Amino acid sequence: MLESYLPILVFLIMGAFFGVAPIVMGRLIAPHRPDSEKLSPYECGFEAFEDSRMKFDVRYYLVAILFIIFDLEIAFLFPWAVVLKEIGMFGFLAMSVFLGILVIGFIYEWNKGALEWE
Amino acid sequence: MLESILMLWGAIPVDLQTLLIIVAKILIIVAPLLGSVAYITLAERKVIAYMQVRIGPNRVGPRGLLQPIADGLKLLLKEIILPTSANPYLFIIAPVLAIGPALAAWSVVPFDDGMVLSDMDAGLLYILAMTSVGVYGIIIAGWASNSKYAFLGALRSAAQVVSYEIAMGFALVGVLLAGGSLNLQEIVNAQQGSLLHWFWIPLLPLFAIYLFSGLAETNRTPFDVVEGESEIVAGFHVEYSGMTFAVFSLAEYANIILICMLCALMFCGGWLSPFQGIPVLEGFFEFVPGIVWLLAKTSFFIFLFLWFRATFPRYRYDQVMRLGWKVFIPITIVWLLVVGAAVVFEIPPWFD
Numbered sequence: 001m002l003e004s005y006l007p008i009l010v011f012l013i014m015g016a017f018f019g020v021a022p023i024v025m026g027r028l029i030a031p032h033r034p035d036s037e038k039l040s041p042y043e044c045g046f047e048a049f050e051d052s053r054m055k056f057d058v059r060y061y062l063v064a065i066l067f068i069i070f071d072l073e074i075a076f077l078f079p080w081a082v083v084l085k086e087i088g089m090f091g092f093l094a095m096s097v098f099l100g101i102l103v104i105g106f107i108y109e110w111n112k113g114a115l116e117w118e
Numbered sequence: 119m120l121e122s123i124l125m126l127w128g129a130i131p132v133d134l135q136t137l138l139i140i141v142a143k144i145l146i147i148v149a150p151l152l153g154s155v156a157y158i159t160l161a162e163r164k165v166i167a168y169m170q171v172r173i174g175p176n177r178v179g180p181r182g183l184l185q186p187i188a189d190g191l192k193l194l195l196k197e198i199i200l201p202t203s204a205n206p207y208l209f210i211i212a213p214v215l216a217i218g219p220a221l222a223a224w225s226v227v228p229f230d231d232g233m234v235l236s237d238m239d240a241g242l243l244y245i246l247a248m249t250s251v252g253v254y255g256i257i258i259a260g261w262a263s264n265s266k267y268a269f270l271g272a273l274r275s276a277a278q279v280v281s282y283e284i285a286m287g288f289a290l291v292g293v294l295l296a297g298g299s300l301n302l303q304e305i306v307n308a309q310q311g312s313l314l315h316w317f318w319i320p321l322l323p324l325f326a327i328y329l330f331s332g333l334a335e336t337n338r339t340p341f342d343v344v345e346g347e348s349e350i351v352a353g354f355h356v357e358y359s360g361m362t363f364a365v366f367s368l369a370e371y372a373n374i375i376l377i378c379m380l381c382a383l384m385f386c387g388g389w390l391s392p393f394q395g396i397p398v399l400e401g402f403f404e405f406v407p408g409i410v411w412l413l414a415k416t417s418f419f420i421f422l423f424l425w426f427r428a429t430f431p432r433y434r435y436d437q438v439m440r441l442g443w444k445v446f447i448p449i450t451i452v453w454l455l456v457v458g459a460a461v462v463f464e465i466p467p468w469f470d
Contacts, residue, residue: 002219004236004237005236005238006140006223006236007140007225007235007236008222008226008238009142010141011224011235012218014144015217015218016214018368019217019365019369020214021192022364023210023214023362023365024329025194026194026236026362027361029194029450030142030195030198030361031195031197033197034200039201039202041266042351042356042357043265043266045120049310052203052268052269052271053269053367059274060277064277066201067284068282070287070447071284072254074288074291076295078243078291078453079292081292082294082298082300084295084461085461088217092459092462094456096455099451099455106448107324110374114404115439117439
C-alpha cells in the first residue's frame with residue numbers, strides 16, 4: 001500500500017530539484033551587474049508611485065470564501081462517486097438531497113449578487 | 119562487461135536499488151516531458167504562424183527546428199534580476215513551487231496498461247491536489263514581486279483559478295461516477311469496447327467543461343487575463359527574467375500537456391485503439407502500441423490549445439468569472455445527477 005507513495009515523494013523532491021537547478025545555473029552562468037534602475041519595480045518607466053501592495057476589491061475575497069464551500073462539496077462527492085454502484089438508489093437519492101441544499105445556497109448567493117463583477 | 123555491471127548492481131543495498139530504479143523511472147518520464155515542452159513552444163509559434171499566413175521561426179537549424187534550444191540558451195545567459203523591493207526568498211521559491219507539482223503530478227499518469235510510476239488508488243485525487251498546489255507558485259510570485267502589475271496578475275489568477283477549479287472538480291467527479299475508481303488505469307479500462315464506449319459520449323458536457331477549465335487553469339487564451347499583455351504587461355511574472363522566467367514557462371507547458379493527457383485518458387479511452395470492435399480495422403491496427411494512441415490523442419488536444427490561441431480574442435475579466443460560476447458550475451451539477459442516475463439504472467453500453 002505505502003510502496004506506491006514512495007515514488008511520489010521522490011518525484012516531489014526531484015520536481016523541486018528541476019526548479020532549483022536551472023535557477024542556480026542561470027545565476028552562475030549569466031552576467032550579474034545590478035544597478036538601482038534595473039532593480040526597481042517595473043512601472044512603464046515611471047518611478048513607482050506608491051506601495052504596490054494596495055487595497056483591492058473585496059470580491060476577490062468573496063470568491064475565495066465561496067470556493068472553500070464548493071471545494072468541500074467536491075471533497076464529499078469524491079468518495080460517494082467511487083462507491084455509487086454499490087450503494088445504488090439510496091445513495092443516489094441521499095446525494096440528490098445534499099446537492100439540492102447546495103443548489104439552494106448557490107441560487108441565494110446568485111440572487112444576492114455575489115457572483116456579479118461590474 | 120555486463121557481468122561486472124550486474125555484480126556492481128548486486129553490491130548495492132536493496133533499499134538503495136529501489137530508490138535508484140525510481141529515480142531512473144522518473145528521469146524516463148521527465149526527460150521526454152521537458153523535451154516536448156521545448157518543442158511545443160516551437161509548435162505553438164509555427165501553428166499560429168501558419169494560421170496567420172506567416173512562416174514562423176525558420177532561421178535556427180533546418181526549418182527552425184533548433185529554435186527551442188536557442189531560446190533556452192538565450193534565457194540561460196540572461197541576468198536574473200532580483201528587484202530591491204521584492205521579498206527575495208518568496209521570489210525565488212515561487213517558480214520552484216510552480217514547477218515541482220507540475221512535474222510531480224505525472225507520477226500517477228499511466229502511459230499504457232501497467233506502464234505507470236506509482237499505481238496508487240487515489241490517483242485522480244492526487245492530481246487534483248497537485249494542480250491546486252501549483253497555483254501557489256503564481257500567487258506567491260505576484261505577491262513577492264512587489265510590483266503593481268504582478269500584484270494584479272496574482273489577484274486575478276487566484277480568483278480565476280479558484281473558480282475554474284470547482285468546475286474542474288465537478289467534471290472529475292463525473293469521471294469517477296462513470297469509471298467507479300480513482301485509479302487512472304481502471305478508469306481507462308472501464309472504457310474498453312469501442313470508440314462509442316469511451317466516456318466522451320455520456321460525459322460530453324463535462325468533457326467540454328474540463329477542456330475549457332483546463333484552458334483557464336493554465337492561463338491560456340482566451341482566458342489569459344492573468345498575463346494579458348495588453349492589460350497588465352505580463353501579469354504575475356513581469357519581474358522575472360532569465361531562468362526564473364524559463365522555469366515558470368516550463369511549468370505552464372508541463373501543465374498544458376498534463377491536462378491534455380488527462381483529457382485523453384479520462385474521456386477518450388487513453389491508450390485504447392479507436393478501432394477496437396471494428397471487424398477488419400481492429401486487426402489491421404493491432405501492431406500499434408497503446409502509448410502511440412495515447413500520445414496521438416494528447417497531441418490532438420495540445421493542437422486544440424494552440425488553435426484556440428490563434429482563433430479567440432481574450433475574454434474580459436468579468437466574463438471569465440461569469441462563464442465559470444454561472445455557466446460551468448450549474449451545467450456540471452445537473453450533469454452529475456444525470457450521470458449518477460445513469461450509473462444507478464445501469465444504462466448500457468457504458469454503465470452495465
